[in-house]
Amino acid sequence: MATAPTKRITDIGPPHYEEFLHPLIKKNYGKWKYHETLAPGVLCHVAESGDRLYTVRAASPRLLSVQSLRFFADLADKYCGGYLRFTSRNNVEFLLDDAANIEPLKQELAAAGFPVGGTNNAISNIVHTQGWVHCHSSATDASGIVKSVMDALCDRFTNENLPAKLRIAVACCLNMCGAVHCSDIAILGIHRTPPKIRHDILPKVCEVPTLISSCPTGAIRPATVDGKQSVELVEEQCMFCGNCYTVCPAMPLNDPENDGISIWVGGKVSNARSAPKFTKLAIPYLPNNPPRWPEVVDAVVNIVNVYAAHAHRHERVGEWIERIGWPRFFQLTGIEFTRYHIDDFKFAGLTFARSTHLRF
């Protein structure tokens, strides 16, 4: 017997957020008075009504199995009526109305290997991309670098002992799904050699005009190769952005021996004090060295330590560098200044020293 087809549900959007709000949040929605920090990773928000909501924030690798998610769900049931959330930096947060539950929750999280912290003047979780776990255009892995760097900086997550908040991001190629262009410290996967054109498949898998127009420097030109329509590349004009590969699979630019990591510093998104700003180049190239990327870890730890030792209270990395000047940043960190630090793309002149304001 035929059954009537069930109606296919589409375009409903996400569940409404109100379904997931803690009763204390519903009661005091928009009526919070102030907050205080009880310990690193533990916040207390006080409402105009006098109600107090406690938050315990823990680290997550972002890549989570259903088992770990269920572990979080069980903790939420046990300690906070089943209410939890995630932060914009991929931490997990438990929302409690009973302060007595804070310590046992912290202990269970610590015992399961999820450090509590990431608030205020700590290093919060690293925002990052997919890397070799799931991306086709990555110049490096992301999760492995995050794990290696945070293993070395875990104490800076569980303590609030920096001059200001410090935000690190990892992107495994210039597409920057991790938006590293405005972080205190950015770790960016880079290619350094031009794409190797696959003339054999190019006419079949790519639209040549789209490919040509994809190049920001006009380095790709039409060419006939073995009687077939294809392209040629002016290699001196290639800056290894990979945009051609995004639109055309016949332009792969993975190169295990030459791909690597660059380190950037001094960006921010917050409007607090100075205006939001981009990260700037600190180290143009470090080798891709899995599984622990020791050169990258050392470089980041060094920058964090020099910043922690020299910045004034409340100064973000970029604000500190603006105060002391870039020459002193390179001197204090021991990072070599090279020709690659001087911009030569659009608006390059804006980053030149256009005054005699020099320190000696």
Added chain:
Amino acid sequence: MAENGKPKTEMLDELEKGPWPSFVTEIKKASEVNPMCDDLLGQLELSYQEKKGHWKHGGIVGVLGYGGGVIGRYSDVPEKFPKVAHFHTMRVNQPAGWFYTSDAIRTLCGIWERHGSGLTNMHGSTGDIIFLGTKTNELEPTFKELTEAGFDLGGSGSCMRTPSCCLGPARCEWACYDTLKACDDLTRAYQDEMHRPPFPYKFKIKCAGCPNDCVASIARADLSIIGTWKDDIQQDDAAVAEYAAGGLNIQKEVCDLCLTRCMNWDGSRLTIDNRECVRCMHCINVMPKALAPGKEKGATLLIGSKAPIVQGALLSSVLVPFVPEDELLETVKELVSRVWEFWDEHGKNRERVGELIQRVGMANFLDAIGLEPIPEMINAPRDNPYIFFQPEGEK
């Protein structure tokens, strides 16, 4: 392949050591749910050995009637790792503010255990719940269970991407508008643009409740909605005195770091010249018990930020300095429709709105969307004399 069908992962095993939670441990856990994860580990170990990725370029897959929400992913070594020959990602639209109940988490876990790898990202860079890895024939069944549970897919490709927001009034005293309501409302209003890519490239909206911008709206959204206020900072003098008594050096840590030096501390009383305040949030961040945003709340609308690809990174710039909270959604929707109309007509393939504005000029863009140029939009007037004067009377 070692015993028990488990791959040898000597390099990845290194990443199970140390104090930070390990993604390798997570993948190994999920391999108990789905043996796909064994081949994921095997392929990832190969990437670690060879220092290169092993995923093929793209691949168009999806669910019926949608042009996005699924990222096709195929192994380039399927003969070695057949269980990840297909390993597609599904983007599931997160609830505004990333709030969940334990039941909702378990529902999502159950669906993904039945139909996929059991691996997730909480969350992806744009904000979606990421279901990481499944086969083509599991896409529709996953989608069916998701929608029956009240969830839907997010955006991918040249579409309106999944909007995201900070937690706003749910748990923050600084929220200058209801970010959750705005994010949720805009998400529902633009379901068609999210699921059926109509644009030259992606379009992102991010709702931040105050200028601290915890969702990086000014760096990562084509339309940045950032909460602010118009009247004076709310000040509680008794609480200021408490901070001073508690050892806070108000002169050094607050007044001296004020961007416009609009604050004065005489040792017992804090005064603010609110006319000079640029609403940067520093003083409020340092003294949350004593200072708060004003009562006349709303948002600043900014346009055009993006990461570097193609023509270079941009930060958003001011389009509308202040919209009162009760007019916010209507204003945003009206503005968005005019921006989309212009972008649709003049945008090139893979050109974000910010890049289009750079190419055609902000003044032309303002003409097209019907906004008057005002000095709040700039840091300074132009410093070059190459002006495209328009013929007299032809404004």
